[in-house]
Amino acid sequence: MAEAASLRSVRLGRYWRTDSILHLMDPRSKLVAGGLITAATVVASSPWLVLMLFAGIVSLYMVARLPRAAILAALRPVLPLLLVLGLFQVVLGGEPAGLGGAGIPLLSWGPIHVSLARLIGAGLSVARLVSLVLLAALLLATTTISALVTGLEMLLRPLNRLGLPGHQLAMVGSIALRFMPILAEGLEAVQRAQLARTLGADRLSRWQVARNARRTAALIVPLFADAFRRVDDLTTAMLARCYRGGRGRTYYRHARMGGTDWVALGLAAAVLAFALAF
Amino acid sequence: MTADVIRFEHLAWTFGSGTLDAQLALQDASLCVRQGEVSALIGPSGAGKSTLVAFANGLHRPRRTGQALVLGCDTGDPAADLGALRARVGLVLQYPQLQLFERFVGDDVAYGPRQLGLSRPELRSRVLNAMSLVGLGEEYVDRRTFSLSGGEMRRVALAGVLAMQPEVLVLDEATAGLDPAGRQKIHELIRTLRANGTTILMVSNDLDQVAELADSVTILSQGRTVASGPVRTVLADREMLLAAGLAPTHAAAVAEEISAHGVSLPGDVLTASDLEEALWQKLRR
Amino acid sequence: MDAQERGIRRVVTAGLLLAVTLLLALTPVGFIPVPTPAGSATIAHIPSIIGGILEGPLVGLIVSLGFGFAAFLSPLVPVKDPLVIIVPRLAIGVVAALVYLGLRKANKAALLAILFVLLAAVLWAAKVVSEVYLWLGIAIAVLAVGGVLAGGLWLFRGDTQVVGLAAAGVAGSLTNTVLVLAAAVWRQVAGVTAPVAVSIGLMQGIPEAVISAIIVVAVVASVRQVGRRRGSRL
Numbered sequence: 001m002a003e004a005a006s007l008r009s010v011r012l013g014r015y016w017r018t019d020s021i022l023h024l025m026d027p028r029s030k031l032v033a034g035g036l037i038t039a040a041t042v043v044a045s046s047p048w049l050v051l052m053l054f055a056g057i058v059s060l061y062m063v064a065r066l067p068r069a070a071i072l073a074a075l076r077p078v079l080p081l082l083l084v085l086g087l088f089q090v091v092l093g094g095e096p097a098g099l100g101g102a103g104i105p106l107l108s109w110g111p112i113h114v115s116l117a118r119l120i121g122a123g124l125s126v127a128r129l130v131s132l133v134l135l136a137a138l139l140l141a142t143t144t145i146s147a148l149v150t151g152l153e154m155l156l157r158p159l160n161r162l163g164l165p166g167h168q169l170a171m172v173g174s175i176a177l178r179f180m181p182i183l184a185e186g187l188e189a190v191q192r193a194q195l196a197r198t199l200g201a202d203r204l205s206r207w208q209v210a211r212n213a214r215r216t217a218a219l220i221v222p223l224f225a226d227a228f229r230r231v232d233d234l235t236t237a238m239l240a241r242c243y244r245g246g247r248g249r250t251y252y253r254h255a256r257m258g259g260t261d262w263v264a265l266g267l268a269a270a271v272l273a274f275a276l277a278f
Numbered sequence: 279m280t281a282d283v284i285r286f287e288h289l290a291w292t293f294g295s296g297t298l299d300a301q302l303a304l305q306d307a308s309l310c311v312r313q314g315e316v317s318a319l320i321g322p323s324g325a326g327k328s329t330l331v332a333f334a335n336g337l338h339r340p341r342r343t344g345q346a347l348v349l350g351c352d353t354g355d356p357a358a359d360l361g362a363l364r365a366r367v368g369l370v371l372q373y374p375q376l377q378l379f380e381r382f383v384g385d386d387v388a389y390g391p392r393q394l395g396l397s398r399p400e401l402r403s404r405v406l407n408a409m410s411l412v413g414l415g416e417e418y419v420d421r422r423t424f425s426l427s428g429g430e431m432r433r434v435a436l437a438g439v440l441a442m443q444p445e446v447l448v449l450d451e452a453t454a455g456l457d458p459a460g461r462q463k464i465h466e467l468i469r470t471l472r473a474n475g476t477t478i479l480m481v482s483n484d485l486d487q488v489a490e491l492a493d494s495v496t497i498l499s500q501g502r503t504v505a506s507g508p509v510r511t512v513l514a515d516r517e518m519l520l521a522a523g524l525a526p527t528h529a530a531a532v533a534e535e536i537s538a539h540g541v542s543l544p545g546d547v548l549t550a551s552d553l554e555e556a557l558w559q560k561l562r563r
Numbered sequence: 564m565d566a567q568e569r570g571i572r573r574v575v576t577a578g579l580l581l582a583v584t585l586l587l588a589l590t591p592v593g594f595i596p597v598p599t600p601a602g603s604a605t606i607a608h609i610p611s612i613i614g615g616i617l618e619g620p621l622v623g624l625i626v627s628l629g630f631g632f633a634a635f636l637s638p639l640v641p642v643k644d645p646l647v648i649i650v651p652r653l654a655i656g657v658v659a660a661l662v663y664l665g666l667r668k669a670n671k672a673a674l675l676a677i678l679f680v681l682l683a684a685v686l687w688a689a690k691v692v693s694e695v696y697l698w699l700g701i702a703i704a705v706l707a708v709g710g711v712l713a714g715g716l717w718l719f720r721g722d723t724q725v726v727g728l729a730a731a732g733v734a735g736s737l738t739n740t741v742l743v744l745a746a747a748v749w750r751q752v753a754g755v756t757a758p759v760a761v762s763i764g765l766m767q768g769i770p771e772a773v774i775s776a777i778i779v780v781a782v783v784a785s786v787r788q789v790g791r792r793r794g795s796r797l
Contacts, residue, residue: 175578221379384795420794
């Protein structure tokens with residue numbers, strides 16, 4: 001809480017407007033293909049495969065005609081955590097199989113043994129994490145939030161037939177995304193207002209537990225109160241406008257699957273099959 | 279010579295500076311408030327008024343350019359004691375009703391002064407005093423905060439700032455969205471506080487209100503100060519007001535309309551009472 | 564309130580609580596400084612708990628699902644294994660809802676009995692742990708006895724409605740800690756071995772549970788007007 005920390009910079013990826021084929025793809029196929037590649041990255045065990053996936057995801061940024069800044073912006077917040085995890089891996093992690101004699105320690109210091117295999121293992125898990133972070137950021141960089149929600153809702157529609165409220169789930173998601181910036185603005189106002197009547201240092205030490213808890217309550221209670229006020233307003237508004245769930249609802253935006261979409265889905269499925277096979 | 283309580287010089291502010299979606303909010307804003315006066319900051323929406331008043335208690339601090347001196351404290355100095363400053367400068371931001379969080383009204387009003395280490399009776403009298411200033415009686419102390427109406431919550435929030443007994447009070451659009459009676463109460467409050475010696479800076483885009491209440495005025499347009507000085511001088515400059523995206527006061531507009539119909543009235547009509555006076559003079563002649 | 568309105572209210576409540584979750588998970592506001600090695604405790608799971616308490620297990624489940632997705636997409640969480648990041652979190656809102664529903668009607672005697680059963684269970688767990696790591700077992704036992712003493716004292720001063728809220732807050736928060744760490748050990752996430760998980764659980768899980776209880780009570784008591792206190796502290 002130094003100067004009222006800006007919540008405008010919510011740490012979710014941002015949308016970059018270009019007219020690449022990735023931007024023109026149907027949000028459904030982007031979601032599904034993204035899911036397939038995520039799965040491939042999680043299951044990939046061979047070092048070469050992990051590196052190929054990483055290279056593939058980076059080259060998708062070029063296909064999407066995103067500036068290099070987009071990659072840096074996606075990675076900057078996770079860098080410190082990645083470093084810590086990488087170090088952890090070097091010291092405590094396992095060694096990837098099939099590297100033969102690379103298990104011999106390069107450096108031994110007390111209980112710590114650093115071997116080439118461990119370095120490779122750590123490098124691989126960092127590369128895997130970076131790939132997934134980049135993939136999530138790529139989806140958000142090439143798809144507007146409303147397209148994402150429409151896509152999710154359409155993907156979940158078959159659930160209706162099973163008696164599960166796919167439409168209502170999507171409704172929950174779109175209400176959340178629609179109101180998050182509004183609540184953020186309110187929270188920012190509250191943050192400034194509380195700071196204005198808070199004495200003492202802007203930033204408390206983490207040992208001042210009671211005062212920290214009190215300052216947090218002063219931010220969080222108004223946030224929830226704001227959310228519940230909006231629940232009442234929105235419920236009334238939806239009742240007044242005869243909202244009846246998904247039945248008979250038409251979409252303002254009609255997504256259409258084109259050739260690119262099917263090619264992308266096929267490629268992603270092939271990547272997953274390859275990762276599972278090796 | 280009366281001292282300047284707030285002196286902002288050539289301030290600039292960019293939201294999210296250094297990021298990809300940086301947004302320039304202030305370019306060259308200056309403002310001066312003298313001891314004991316009511317000063318108004320006006321400008322069309324988006325001019326940067328709220329951004330500028332956040333410098334008054336160090337919520338924003340000057341970065342590379344400009345200087346912000348408040349009660350002799352240079353907030354650009356990294357060693358400045360902002361905690362002490364905030365005890366002396368009360369800031370009421372827009373939508374103050376959002377800031378309430380305690381279960382009971384009295385506790386919420388007491389949140390600020392409780393940190394001053396006052397004795398219990400002293401604390402209670404401060405809270406009751408602040409509440410009566412905004413027209414809330416003693417029976418409100420034990421009312422549940424979240425059962426109040428919007429207007430009442432706003433007054434509780436205002437009382438929470440007044441209970442700190444600030445030397446300088448900054449009000450950001452304190453009357454926006456209030457009914458005429460509520461607005462009248464805020465006007466009375468401003469007059470009472472001024473009589474008690476509190477220096478007040480009010481943000482507004484209601485020129486009629488400013489003409490009636492303020493001693494001096496600063497006009498902000500697109501992040502720049504375009505005019506400042508005594509109310510009568512500044513608000514009489516129609517070309518400047520129009521260029522800044524503001525309309526003259528109702529009374530001034532009516533006076534102009536009447537003049538256009540061939541009845542010449544003096545050019546410095548600002549408030550309803552000015553207009554009344556001018557018309558009487560005309561009729562007497 | 565008819566069935567239709569209740570249905571809409573549920574969807575809307577879940578949506579707004581999910582918005583709060585996203586805000587807490589993706590901005591610094593959701594991390595409170597505490598004196599533990601990690602340096603901060605998260606409160607992003609609290610909307611899931613409150614959703615469960617106010618609107619039942621289904622809403623709790625939906626908000627928890629959203630919390631899992633937010634954590635999965637968050638650039639601050641480098642682990643991207645859905646079985647660690649998403650699946651365990653589904654239980655948060657459900658557990659909180661069930662604990663709240665179970666305790667809502669309980670009287671003080673029943674609450675006290677539950678407290679002692681819990682104490683016995685934790686002491687037994689401490690004995691098992693102490694056979695492997697003596698210091699850890701002793702630490703758990705001391706914390707448990709201290710917690711029960713504090714809880715019992717508070718139980719006699721507070722009222723049962725608030726006790727139910729606090730218990731749901733603690734249960735939901737511990738569900739988050741325990742299940743996510745267990746999944747991390749099971750899936751062999753970088754550097755998380757069983758002893759590491761237990762120590763993270765104690766050092767991170769306990770402060771988070773306490774903070775969760777405080778905030779759940781503060782929010783629900785303010786917004787839904789429960790609680791025994793009838794006036795301000797002036």
